[in-house]
Amino acid sequence: MGTKSLCLLLASVLVAYYVYTPVPETIEERWKLMLINAGFRSVAHVAEFAEWLGLVHYMEVLMMITSIEYTAPISDENVTVTDTKFNNVPVRLYVPRKQSSGLKRAVIYIHGGGWCVGGSAMEPYDLLSRWTANELNAVVISVEYRLAPLHHFPVQFEDVYAVVKFFLQTSILARYGVDPNRVCVSGDSAGGNLAAAVAQQLLDDLEVKAKLKIQALLYPALQTLDLDLPSYKENENKPILPKSLMVRFWSEYFTTDVSLKEAMASNRHVPAESSHLFRFVNWSNLLPEKFKKDHVYASPIYGSSRLGKKYPGFLDPRAAPLLADDTKLFGLPVTYILTCQHDVLRDDGIMYVSRLRKVGIEVIHDHIEDAIHGALMFITSPTDLALGHRVANKYIEWLNMNL
Numbered sequence: 001m002g003t004k005s006l007c008l009l010l011a012s013v014l015v016a017y018y019v020y021t022p023v024p025e026t027i028e029e030r031w032k033l034m035l036i037n038a039g040f041r042s043v044a045h046v047a048e049f050a051e052w053l054g055l056v057h058y059m060e061v062l063m064m065i066t067s068i069e070y071t072a073p074i075s076d077e078n079v080t081v082t083d084t085k086f087n088n089v090p091v092r093l094y095v096p097r098k099q100s101s102g103l104k105r106a107v108i109y110i111h112g113g114g115w116c117v118g119g120s121a122m123e124p125y126d127l128l129s130r131w132t133a134n135e136l137n138a139v140v141i142s143v144e145y146r147l148a149p150l151h152h153f154p155v156q157f158e159d160v161y162a163v164v165k166f167f168l169q170t171s172i173l174a175r176y177g178v179d180p181n182r183v184c185v186s187g188d189s190a191g192g193n194l195a196a197a198v199a200q201q202l203l204d205d206l207e208v209k210a211k212l213k214i215q216a217l218l219y220p221a222l223q224t225l226d227l228d229l230p231s232y233k234e235n236e237n238k239p240i241l242p243k244s245l246m247v248r249f250w251s252e253y254f255t256t257d258v259s260l261k262e263a264m265a266s267n268r269h270v271p272a273e274s275s276h277l278f279r280f281v282n283w284s285n286l287l288p289e290k291f292k293k294d295h296v297y298a299s300p301i302y303g304s305s306r307l308g309k310k311y312p313g314f315l316d317p318r319a320a321p322l323l324a325d326d327t328k329l330f331g332l333p334v335t336y337i338l339t340c341q342h343d344v345l346r347d348d349g350i351m352y353v354s355r356l357r358k359v360g361i362e363v364i365h366d367h368i369e370d371a372i373h374g375a376l377m378f379i380t381s382p383t384d385l386a387l388g389h390r391v392a393n394k395y396i397e398w399l400n401m402n403l
């Protein structure tokens with residue numbers, strides 16, 4: 001064997017080693033997913049390196065993916081698309097062209113991206129909003145809230161809340177021909193977190209007359225307390241959202257101070273004064289046997305009270321909706337929760353299903369056995385997956401039947 005072929009062989013082995021990630025056998029298009037994931041990991045490595053050199057913030061490099069996927073607000077034969085502002089917060093608005101005699105339905109959509117990246121104008125989100133508007137003949141409002149690290153909690157929440165509150169005014173609903181009884185708030189990942197937080201907050205807001213008919217939470221992040229749930233343990237290194245990145249997203253939502261990130265990474269960030277909150281995320285009570293498997297519940301290890309005092313956000317239900325008391329959950333709308341088996345956030349969603357059902361809220365739980373976190377992002381070429389289309393169709397069909 002010549003030197004060249006030896007080098008080629010070595011290079012192929014290295015590439016294969018880099019691209020290979022343990023993708024479960026049950027997942028279709030495994031190699032395509034591995035390639036996509038290798039792309040994500042490369043960007044993450046560049047981000048780490050650039051940050052280590054002191055050139056840029058980690059999230060600025062990740063934000064490049066959002067910028068590359070930017071699409072202009074282009075109307076098509078079915079939907080008029082415009083970028084505008086509601087209550088000074090940018091939104092992308094999708095209004096169906098089809099004439100209808102009655103009032104329309106509306107979906108307020110909140111994109112994911114760990115409160116740090118992503119945008120309503122990203123190709124997959126833009127497509128999802130068009131599909132929703134078209135299939136449901138509904139008005140879709142996709143919120144462009146401000147992101148970390150430039151803005152921390154509660155800015156993201158407040159931006160989304162401002163949009164929802166603006167839209168739910170009687171005069172605004174009337175302007176768009178929307179039925180006040182058929183409005184949904186919906187979001188994926190960090191967007192599911194914001195949707196759940198907004199739905200809770202609306203219950204206490206006497207200024208808002210219209211009520212949400214539905215909240216749809218797609219693989220949402222719902223709690224900051226226990227980052228060692230069975231789903232975190234099982235999926236620590238699964239594609240798209242490894243535990244390390246989720247920890248980074250969570251801590252970055254509150255601060256760029258690395259001490260919070262480090263404490264979260266070792267699950268020792270909650271001060272003893274907040275020990276009473278652990279009952280809201282006690283997976284040994286809230287997960288069905290199927291998901292507990294042979295995991296053993298360990299009592300929490302408490303961290304210094306300094307972090308909790310400095311960054312009280314991570315103990316706030318507006319950031320972690322699972323931390324709301326049962327009495328705060330009464331009156332929530334019909335809830336659709338989609339969870340993915342191979343996702344660190346799986347148990348967040350499942351525990352919310354248990355908590356809501358316990359207080360009598362109607363919950364529809366779609367658990368997808370062969371899905372990874374972020375499945376909905378993979379609906380546009382060249383990174384589309386059959387899984388992405390399947391999950392998107394499932395969600396939109398459900399919405400069409402129930403909103």
Ligand SMILES: *[C@@H]1O[C@H](CO)[C@@H](O)[C@H](O)[C@H]1NC(C)=O
Nearest residue numbers: 076077078079130131134135
């Ligand atoms: C418009 O709607 C029709 C019917 O649902 C669909 O077949 C067509 O692909 C849509 N056009 C676009 C650009 O999405």
Ligand SMILES: *[C@@H]1O[C@H](CO)[C@@H](O)[C@H](O)[C@H]1NC(C)=O
Nearest residue numbers: 278279282284285297299300
């Ligand atoms: C969690 O639940 C288990 C089982 O019911 C119980 O033994 C444990 O004390 C609970 N821990 C907390 C912190 O609520």
